[in-house]
Amino acid sequence: MSAEKWEKNEEIQIFREYLRIPSVHPNIDYTACVEFIRRQADSLNLPVDVVYPAVKSKPVVIIKWEGSQPKLPSIILNSHMDVVPVFPEKWTHEPFSADIDEEGRIFARGAQDMKSVGTQYLGAIRLLKADGFQPKRTLYVTFVPDEEIGGIHGMAAFVETDFYKQMNVGFSLDEGGTSASDVHHLFYAERIRWILKLKVGGTAGHGSLLLPDTAGVKFNYVLNKLTEFRESQIQLLKNDQSLSIGDVTTVNLTQLSGGVQSNVVPPLLEAIFDMRLSITLDLVAFERQIRNWCEEAGGGIDIEFPLKEAYVAPTKLDDSNPYWLALKAALDELGLKVKPIVCFAVTDCRFIRQQGTPAIGFSPIVNTAVLIHDHDEFLRADNYLNGIQVYKKIIPSLAEV
Template sequence: MDKWENNEEIAIFREYLRISSVHPDIDYNACVEFLKRQAASLNLPVEVLYPVERKPVVIIKWQGSQPDSSSIILNSHMDVVPVFPDQWTHEPFSADIDAEGRIFARGTQDMKSVGTQYLGAIRRLMASGFKTKRTVYVTFVPDEEIGGRQGMAEFVKTEHYRRMNVGFSLDEGATSASDVHHLFYAERLLWGIRLKFNGTSGHGSLFLPDTAGEKLNYVVNKFTEFRTSQLDILAKDPSLNLGDVTTVNLTQISGGVQSNVVPPHFEAVFDMRLSIALDVVAFEKQIRGWCEEAGGGIEIDFYRKEPVVAATKMDASNPYWVALKAAFDELSLKVQPIVCFGATDSRFIRGQGTPVFGFSPIINTPVLLHDHDEFLYADAYLKGIEVYENIIRKLVEV
């Protein structure tokens, strides 16, 4: 345990973890000041932008010798999800280390580790005398855990981002319980739909026609049947991952005024994560068809409807993939490319037409993203710095 207490990189990581940048209503100032100190320790310039008030984007710049070449972004987010302290065996923002070298804190896996690992890798490269050809931007953004709408989504719209001339980006991947790293090359689309069912109201003792409840029942059953079909696809093909199918979940139902009154309205909300193989036009048509079959009188509101974004190519046409694969091969890493089953800030950069891969060098570790007692092994953290050192070295030579 003492060896971890005296390790400079571990100390930096733990300092970052102790900043309670937890939702809701985060004050990012402590993160900004911490990152400014890290930039100063590397003798690198840092800028802080506010595309949205109180939502800082921190940009640390490692200037390349060929500034006209497109740049590389190493992205991470500063925010973390809420905690339930009574469910933790260590205080969630203490960054305690136990005898096994496990560092306990919210954000160890998702994803403060990645942000400081980038910096640790750059520190090693600089110490070795390495000079980067391409400019590297290490970006730290807000609000990814609540959708990134006031973080990366707004940042990519700015003139500052355009001037950065980004050619490629790395972002977060996922923790792996095995010795196989996950590599995200695409993400499912986030869709959310709110349906308002309108119908006949009256006394609860009657057989009223065309009620909101009947319509609700019909449409919920259709969504459930579709959901079951996707589960069946997964069950029949063990080569598939969750990101290869479409998930649909009923997340909210509201309505009704009294137990003996048939209400005129019900409302239901569905969370949907659409497979990149799904025909989204046909799927929307199918949903609208279900609403008509239910009897009509249903108001449809797609409160979230992200556009289709092309997957990042993994062939010779993408020189960044070639470089990344060379790094993996040199390090003898087992890597499985998959579609991200959730959503990260990658989708906003990929939406600009820029290739992005999501990768977190965390293997042989229990998957505890958003869970209680989230931790990362100190050894795994330091190994991750070496992995990024090799990756960055290859990427900037593209």
Template sequence: MSKAEWENNEEIKIFREYLRIPTVHPNIDYSDCVAFLKRQAASLDLPVDVVYPANEANPVVVMKWEGTEPELPSIILNSHTDVVPVFLEKWTHDPFSADIDDEGRIYARGSQDMKCVGTQYLAAIRALKASGYKPKRTFYLTYVPDEEAGGFFGMREFINGDYFKSLNVGLSLDEGSSTLDDSYYVYYAERTGWQIRFKISGTAGHGSILLPNTAGEKLNYIVDKMMGFRASQVQALKNDKSRFYGDVTTVNLTIVQGGVQRNVVPALIEVVFDLRIAIDVDLVALEKQIRDWCDEAGGGIEIIFEQKDEFVPPTKVDDSNPFWTAFEGALKEFDVKYHTYVCPGNTDSRFLRAIGIPAIGFSPIRNTPILLHDHDEYLGADTYLEGIKVYTKLIAAVGNV
């Protein structure tokens, strides 16, 4: 297709309109986004609700496509409406203009993560309705806020309310990621997130004295052990090329704080580590190991878990899960390559899996640089249109399970 053809394509027009709504952190005003989604629901003749599970600043928009057997557990097609901040000086295009270049690349924050999926759902339903298809199961299209800030004012609160419980959800589809080759990634689980603050106390005094049991010595011990653990995971990836990023535990030092003056040995130093723990790790044993390291360092170290997620069982991707069988069958029918993986990051799917609802993470983006949260984020117009065709098959397949 030519640039003019892409610009005049109705589905791409809808996508670009959505991208131009700056639902960007911090302090997001979702009012224009809600109005846009209401118009889309009206164009598809779908009833729509707006609910506020956490507060008035964080709306969840829910569209309903009723199935012929509404008593069956429903399916939610989830996407988040918020996007991460931008650094304008790093972009070659205005991040909220949705410019298309001559190669069909649509530049915008959210083009990959994940406004594309939100409008691809709509386009797929438009195509299915036009073909006369009617699903057995009811679909709910949920557009949630706050995912990029953790989902604590969006999906986490939404699933705890009576409104969500009334939906009788049996499956959730949500975001995945782009791939560099011609295959798709399908995510069936997520690692467990821990963020640990070590408050390290020690002997204080003059910087000219070799004081015993200082906070700096203990800091050195803890950092050495944590970074050694990190190095073991880097090596594990190198040793087994079949492993994916989500198959190992990531350990990253993110904050160091302490000291008041250059010649004063501090009484307290704090260090924070972000861990994303592989699903095969014994969490109890890992916590004990970390606490043992604190004792070995000399004691006087308080551990504060600023985030301590519980283990969430993965969604089954085998014949025991009829939704997976249908999903996989649709991908095979489309004749595309795909791989099932543990998602390296966190998405709203973790909240659904935690309450026993199967959740599959999937974004139909292939042969594309991975630009989630990056500068000059873009999605190819042809890739976007191909994704609509993929979702059309997927939605039809799982809707009739």
């Protein structure tokens, strides 16, 4: 099918319109997103609310499709409106033009992560309403801000509001991961995110001397220990092919600062590490190990955790979870290959799970180059439309639990 034929498809038009809204960090103005979603809700003849759970510039938009038994716990279909920054010079298409080529590839930031999912929900609901379907459970289609910067003013704040509590949520579906194969990755848990900041103090002086207990020597000791631990996780992955990146702990040095000029030994070095901890890791023992390494280095190292998320229990994928059984039944009926994994990053699902509510991340994007946060992010039009059909099967299955 040529690009011209894809362009005439109503669902593709809606998707591309959403992609053209530059809801890109930093300092996003969500006004255009809210207006777009309001128009979509009107076209579906569904009510829409806009809530500001934390900051006036950070809206949560909620479309409601009331169920025939509204007192039952509801279903959330969640997506986020924000996208990560772009480097336009690295793109072959303007990042917010939503250009479509002769192969049907739609190029735009957010094509995979995750504006596609938000409008696919709506496309599926459009088909279901046209078929006369009435959900038993109330469905909420939520569009949240700031997921890409931690969700603190988005879903994290929203789940604490009275509005959310009145929604009586029983289950949430959210983003999964793009797959380069025909296997769909399904997230039932997420690693625990910690940010470690070390302020390493030491002897200062002239750069020509061999001074004792310098910040550089102390930092080198701790860095080596963390690197050895990192290497142990690499070996775990190599030795057990059943594991994925979400099953191990990652440690990466992301920021390093200190010093004034080349011939002055600095009194202080600061380092920041991004850590994504396995849900099987003993968190108390791991923190104790870090503190012990800092003492072994010679002391004088201040340890801070600018971010230190707590353990959140995984969503159960067994007979005790009727929502999982319903989702699995729909996926099996569609004949889809599915691999449940621990999400290697973090999504808004963790805030839902913290409330004791099961949540699963799922994406219908398969057989596609994984370009999440990358240059020339794209999604094929046929893949997008197929995703609508997938959600058309999943949504009724969940709504009828």
